[in-house]
Amino acid sequence: MQTLFDALSLGSLYALGALGIALIFGVMRLVNFAHGDVISFAIFALLWPSIDAVAVVFAGYLPWFLLIPFVLLMGAGLAVLSELVVFRRFRRASPATMMIASFALGFVIRYFLLMLFSSRPKSISLLPSLSQPVEILGARIPLLQVITIVATILILLALTAFLRRTRFGLEMRAAAENFTMARVLGVRANRVILGAFALSGALAAAIGLILASQTGTVDIQMGAAVMLMAFIATVIGGLGSLSGAVLAGFLLGAASVVMQTSLPIDARPFRDAFVYGAVILVLIFRPQGLIAARGTKERV
Amino acid sequence: MAARTPASAARRTIATPVILALILLGLALLAVGSGSRPFNQTMIDIFLRVVLAVGLYIFVGNSGVMSFGHIGFTCLGAYAAAWLTMPPMMKQTLLPGLPGWLMETQLPYWAGAVIAACWAAGWAALFGKILMRLSGIAASIATFAMLAMINTVYSNWETVTGATSSVVGIPIIRSIWPYLIAAVVAVFIAWGHAISRAGLALRAARDEPTAAAASGIDIARQRLIAFVISGAVMGMGGALFAHSIGVVTPDTFYLTLTFTTLSMLVVGGIGSLSGAVLGVVILSGLIQGLRWLEAGVSIGATTFAIPNGLQEITLGIVMIVILAHRPAGIMANSELNWRRARPEIPDDVPGNMPTNKE
Numbered sequence: 001m002q003t004l005f006d007a008l009s010l011g012s013l014y015a016l017g018a019l020g021i022a023l024i025f026g027v028m029r030l031v032n033f034a035h036g037d038v039i040s041f042a043i044f045a046l047l048w049p050s051i052d053a054v055a056v057v058f059a060g061y062l063p064w065f066l067l068i069p070f071v072l073l074m075g076a077g078l079a080v081l082s083e084l085v086v087f088r089r090f091r092r093a094s095p096a097t098m099m100i101a102s103f104a105l106g107f108v109i110r111y112f113l114l115m116l117f118s119s120r121p122k123s124i125s126l127l128p129s130l131s132q133p134v135e136i137l138g139a140r141i142p143l144l145q146v147i148t149i150v151a152t153i154l155i156l157l158a159l160t161a162f163l164r165r166t167r168f169g170l171e172m173r174a175a176a177e178n179f180t181m182a183r184v185l186g187v188r189a190n191r192v193i194l195g196a197f198a199l200s201g202a203l204a205a206a207i208g209l210i211l212a213s214q215t216g217t218v219d220i221q222m223g224a225a226v227m228l229m230a231f232i233a234t235v236i237g238g239l240g241s242l243s244g245a246v247l248a249g250f251l252l253g254a255a256s257v258v259m260q261t262s263l264p265i266d267a268r269p270f271r272d273a274f275v276y277g278a279v280i281l282v283l284i285f286r287p288q289g290l291i292a293a294r295g296t297k298e299r300v
Numbered sequence: 301m302a303a304r305t306p307a308s309a310a311r312r313t314i315a316t317p318v319i320l321a322l323i324l325l326g327l328a329l330l331a332v333g334s335g336s337r338p339f340n341q342t343m344i345d346i347f348l349r350v351v352l353a354v355g356l357y358i359f360v361g362n363s364g365v366m367s368f369g370h371i372g373f374t375c376l377g378a379y380a381a382a383w384l385t386m387p388p389m390m391k392q393t394l395l396p397g398l399p400g401w402l403m404e405t406q407l408p409y410w411a412g413a414v415i416a417a418c419w420a421a422g423w424a425a426l427f428g429k430i431l432m433r434l435s436g437i438a439a440s441i442a443t444f445a446m447l448a449m450i451n452t453v454y455s456n457w458e459t460v461t462g463a464t465s466s467v468v469g470i471p472i473i474r475s476i477w478p479y480l481i482a483a484v485v486a487v488f489i490a491w492g493h494a495i496s497r498a499g500l501a502l503r504a505a506r507d508e509p510t511a512a513a514a515s516g517i518d519i520a521r522q523r524l525i526a527f528v529i530s531g532a533v534m535g536m537g538g539a540l541f542a543h544s545i546g547v548v549t550p551d552t553f554y555l556t557l558t559f560t561t562l563s564m565l566v567v568g569g570i571g572s573l574s575g576a577v578l579g580v581v582i583l584s585g586l587i588q589g590l591r592w593l594e595a596g597v598s599i600g601a602t603t604f605a606i607p608n609g610l611q612e613i614t615l616g617i618v619m620i621v622i623l624a625h626r627p628a629g630i631m632a633n634s635e636l637n638w639r640r641a642r643p644e645i646p647d648d649v650p651g652n653m654p655t656n657k658e
Contacts, residue, residue, distance in 0.1 A: 031437075086620055093627035095437075096366055100566040101623050103559055108616035115609035224555075228448075235441040269456035276445035276452070283445075284430065287438040 002141070003261055009145040011253025012152035016207050017230025018237060018245035019159070020200035025239055026176030027196045028091075030098045034082060034106035035204055036227030037113075040220050042075035042205035043212045044113050047122070071209050072202040078109075079201025080194055087197075088190075113220045121219035124212060148210050155206065156246060159199070163242070168195060176242075236282050238289025248290060309495045316635040317491040320577045321484045324350065327581070328480045340476055342588055344544050347479035348537060349580045352561045353568070354486040355533030357576040358493055359526045360565065364506035365435065368558055369427075369443030372450035373420040373531040375553035377538025379454065379461055380416035382470050382548055385409055390469035397459025409473055413482075413539035420535020421528050428527035432520045447558065454550040464550060472546040482540050486533050490573050498525045567622055569629030574636040579629065583615070590614055 017035070024032045046067075086105050090098045133140040163169035174182040175192045183189050207226060212218050233252050237244030255278060259271045267274075282290070324347065331343035356370050383391070383398060384407045391403055407415070431442050454461045461467070473479075493499045502522040505512040513519060542548050568579020590611040622630065 086624075089624040090627065093623070096566060096570060097623050097627045097629075099366075100563055101620050104563065104616040104619040104623075107559075108613050108620075111609045111612035111616070115613070232441060232445065235437060239437055270452055273449045273452040276448045279445040280430065280442050283434055283438045283442045287434050287436075289438075 003257060005141050005145050005149070007254040007257040008250070009148045009253075010257055011250035012148050013207055013210060013226055013249075014229045014233050014253050015246045015249030016152060016155065016203050017226050018233035018249040019156075019242060020203040020207075021227075021230055021234045022237070022239070022242050022245035023172075023196045023200045023203075025234065026242070027172065027179065027193050028087070028098075029095050030087065030090075030102060031095065031231070032200070033099060033103040033227070033231075034109060035200070035230070036223030036225075037106040037109040038075055038078050038082075038201055038204040039208040039211070039223030039226065040113060040218075041078050041109055041208075042071050042201075043208035043218050043222075044117060044220070045074040046071065047117065047124070047218070068209065072205045075203075075205025075208065076198040076201040079197040079204070083194055083197040087193075110220055117220065119220060121217045123216055124218050144210075144214055148214075151206070151210070155203070159242075168192075172196060232276075232279055236279060236289060238291045241289060241291045244289055244291030251290075309500075313491065313495055313635070313637075315638045316574060317487050319636045319638075320487050320574060323577070323581070324480060324483050324487075328476050331476055340474070341544075342584075344476055344479045346580060346584045347476070347483040348541050348544060349561065349564060349584060350483040350577055351479075351486045351537035351540065352534060352557075353565050353576040353580045354483075354490050354573065355530045355537055356561055356565055357570075357573060358490050358530035358533060359523075361571050361573070361576070362494060362499055362502045362506065362526050363523050364571075365523065366437075366440040367443040368440060368562070369445075369447040369450075370530065370534050371553050371558040371561065372447040373424055373534035374538035374541065374557070375450055375454060375550060376423055377413075377416040377420045377535030378542040378548045378553060379467070379538075380419045380535070381409070381412045381539035381542045382467050384412040384415060385471055385543075386467075386469045394462055394467055394469070395460060397457075409471060409539075409543050410478070413536050413543075416539035417532040417536040420538065421532035424528045424531025425524070428524045428531070432523045432527060435519075447554070451550050451554050461550065466547045466549045468547050470542050470546045470548065473540075473543045479540060479544070482536060486536070487573065487577065489529065489533060490576075493526065493529055494573065498522050502526055563619060565629075567619055567629055569631030569633065571633040572629070572631040572635055574634075575629050575631035578631060582630065583619075586618060587611070587615060 017039075021032055021035055024030055024035075082105055086101060087098070090101055093101070134143045134146060163173055171182065171187045171192050172195060174185070175187055175189070179189070182192075204223070208223070211222055211226070215222075229252055230249065233248040234245045236252070237246070237248030252275070255275055256271065259274055260268065263271060263274065327343055327346065331340050334340075352371075352374060355373075356367065359365070359370065360367050383395070383402055384405055386394075386406070388403055388406060391398055427446050431439060431446065434442050455464050457463065494503075501512065501517045502519075502525075504515075505517055505519045505522060509519065538553065541552075564579040564583050565576050566579070567583060568577070569575025594611050626632065
């Protein structure tokens with residue numbers, strides 16, 4: 001039971017991250033390496049610049065119903081800004097060039113945070129009431145894990161509804177499937193891309209919030225680890241396919257947790273090596289991903 | 301059109317590696333001439349990065365498949381060099397899990413570097429055999445997974461790699477010449493591969509995969525050849541890296557180094573050998589200049605210093621600006637040649653100052 005919840009909550013994080021990367025990849029073929037740094041930025045926006053080990057909370061004192069929108073807005077804002085300032089200039093560049101540009105942007109964001117906050121991890125107590133355990137079917141589960149899972153499911157449902165029921169969502173799905181065709185049919189490209197960035201930034205901020213309240217610390221590297229797994233999940237799921245990204249995120253989370261408990265003690269430190277080995281295996285048997293997005297097939 | 305035999309291809313293109321080697325030699329002479337220790341060390345770092353960027357170019361530039369995994373081979377090479385060249389006494393305390401025969405061995409650094417290159421190439425052949433069945437973004441991610449696997453194993457195998465703690469006691473080589481020779485050798489290997497049958501076939505497959513396959517090119521095989529050669533160069537770079545600082549940790553050879561190397565290659569021009577070398581020289585020059593500013597510059601009585609962290613921020617911004625104006629990198633797909641010793645840059649493109657500065 002505990003294992004199941006561990007797997008689900010870790011999987012939720014990966015799924016949200018993968019979704020943020022897949023959204024942007026879908027509309028503009030950009031593998032956004034700055035995503036992890038958007039995660040860190042959104043949460044650092046709560047703090048006042050300082051180099052102390054205990055975070056000087058600034059906006060973090062807001063009540064939760066203001067705090068959550070504030071963090072989400074910060075994430076979305078930064079992502080939109082990065083599109084306006086940087087990525088708009090790379091519309092015609094090759095994916096490799098865009099990838100390196102996004103990496104350079106992430107670098108800039110990370111060192112900007114470093115300049116203001118130093119590289120030391122800081123302790124922060126965000127929404128402390130959530131760390132109490134609750135009893136579910138005889139297992140004691142931290143309330144936060146439950147909330148993480150429920151929140152992820154809600155976000156996924158809301159996003160699905162948004163993509164399926166609204167005009168903007170329709171445009172975004174059309175653009176993800178065949179960008180050129182969507183433009184020809186009158187979809188406003190820049191607006192759709194901005195929307196994708198805003199959504200992806202807000203998702204990044206949500207991850208930041210969950211991570212910070214789970215671990216009680218913030219650190220400028222915190223986005224990077226999730227980002228890597230999310231990035232892998234996006235590819236395993238089938239690049240550009242949103243449902244594939246979510247599915248693969250949960251699978252990766254499950255694989256990590258299951259291997260942690262089932263591998264022999266001696267092999268446990270090498271858990272990640274097994275997870276990555278499994279990734280290579282999946283890619284060899286399904287190079288197009290678990291759920292291949294339409295329109296990304298290699299054509300002759 | 302002249303007959304395109306390998307010999308004529310060699311004559312047409314020999315200028316490129318020769319010019320690049322002369323540039324590198326010029327830098328080495330500059331460092332020796334200045335007689336300054338820190339400057340010497342900086343130059344050694346540049347030569348190491350040249351080896352790594354050129355090694356990466358051999359695969360990425362010719363095949364068009366992005367690889368995030370090559371620094372894994374550098375890691376293999378660096379640890380192999382440590383195993384082969386450390387004094388046996390130190391190995392017994394730091395790495396007790398090594399097999400007996402390896403424990404007894406202590407080779408000179410150059411022999412260690414050659415064996416390290418072969419060791420890395422062997423692993424490249426093994427991984428490549430599996431990975432080269434993939435293409436496009438799936439291949440990139442698979443190489444990335446390979447890097448993460450190597451890193452996880454080296455970070456946790458306490459008795460053989462010392463886990464995450466530093467392995468010290470690797471003989472330090474301070475002379476600049478071995479590094480210069482390695483960089484020049486890497487350039488010539490890359491050139492030799494590029495004009496060989498395998499290199500030509502691989503570039504054909506990069507540009508026109510369908511036509512190449514239809515003409516009887518076994519794409520997976522050509523990719524594997526490039527992967528193994530570039531793995532060997534990366535391994536050699538790793539061995540020399542270990543000798544330049546005398547300490548290795550698994551995290552030295554992970555994401556940061558991967559991205560620095562990739563950035564230098566992309567900024568220089570991913571499809572160009574000259575781009576690989578110039579990208580390293582230009583970005584390293586920039587980094588060094590910014591470090592110098594960070595340490596403070598005295599003008600008259602006052603000292604100006606830029607705040608910490610601004611170095612990286614400026615570097616990131618400069619990279620974005622270069623890429624925004626020259627998406628294919630500084631050299632695009634052209635190479636340095638006698639007829640136009642300077643890279644060809646149209647005058648109407650703004651932001652072409654990075655090359656002219658050199």
